[in-house]
Amino acid sequence: MSFGCTQCGNCCTGPPGYVWVSDDELDALAKLLDLRRDEFVERYAHEVNGRWSLNEVLIDGRYDCVFLEWGEDGKGRCGVYDARPTQCRTWPFWPENLGHPRDWQRASRGCPGINHGRRYTFHEIEIGRDATPAG
Ligand code: SF4
Ligand code: SF4
Incomplete structure (x- = not known):
C-alpha cells in the first residue's frame, strides 16, 4: 500500500x-502551545461521552479542525503538526480502511494521497492500525 499526503486538507x-x-x-x-491543560481544553477541545475531541470551526459550510490552516497556495496544514493526535498520525491506516481492498479504495476517494507516494511495509501499516483510537 502506498500513501503520500498532498496536503489537500480533506481529512x-x-x-x-x-x-x-x-x-x-x-x-x-x-x-506545544505553551498553555496549561485547562486553558487548552477551554479554547480548543470539548468532551464527548467521556472522551476529548478537538473543536471544529464552521467555514463556508465545512467543519474545519480548529488547527487546520489554509495556505495561500490552497494547501491545508496542521497548526500543531508536531503534537498532532494519534488519529491524525495513523491516517490512512485505520482499521476501517484495511478490512478489504474496497474499504481502502473507498477511503481513497476522499484522500488523494492514498495509492500515491511511498510504499509502506506491512509492519508500518500494522503499527498505524493498532495505534488508531476507536472512532
Ligand atoms: S485527505 Fe489525504 S492527501 Fe489530503 S490532507 Fe488528508 S491525508 Fe493528506
Ligand atoms: S490536529 Fe492537525 S492533522 Fe489532526 S485534524 Fe486537526 S489540523 Fe488535521
Whole structure:
C-alpha cells in the first residue's frame, strides 16, 4: 500500500466529526502551545461521552479542525503538526480502511494521497492500525 499526503486538507475538514485526543495528547498539545491543560481544553477541545475531541470551526459550510490552516497556495496544514493526535498520525491506516481492498479504495476517494507516494511495509501499516483510537 502506498500513501503520500498532498496536503489537500480533506481529512481535517468536511462534515462534523471527531478528532479524538487522549489525556497524554492533550498535555502534549497544551505544552506545544505553551498553555496549561485547562486553558487548552477551554479554547480548543470539548468532551464527548467521556472522551476529548478537538473543536471544529464552521467555514463556508465545512467543519474545519480548529488547527487546520489554509495556505495561500490552497494547501491545508496542521497548526500543531508536531503534537498532532494519534488519529491524525495513523491516517490512512485505520482499521476501517484495511478490512478489504474496497474499504481502502473507498477511503481513497476522499484522500488523494492514498495509492500515491511511498510504499509502506506491512509492519508500518500494522503499527498505524493498532495505534488508531476507536472512532
Ligand atoms: S485527505 Fe489525504 S492527501 Fe489530503 S490532507 Fe488528508 S491525508 Fe493528506
Ligand atoms: S490536529 Fe492537525 S492533522 Fe489532526 S485534524 Fe486537526 S489540523 Fe488535521
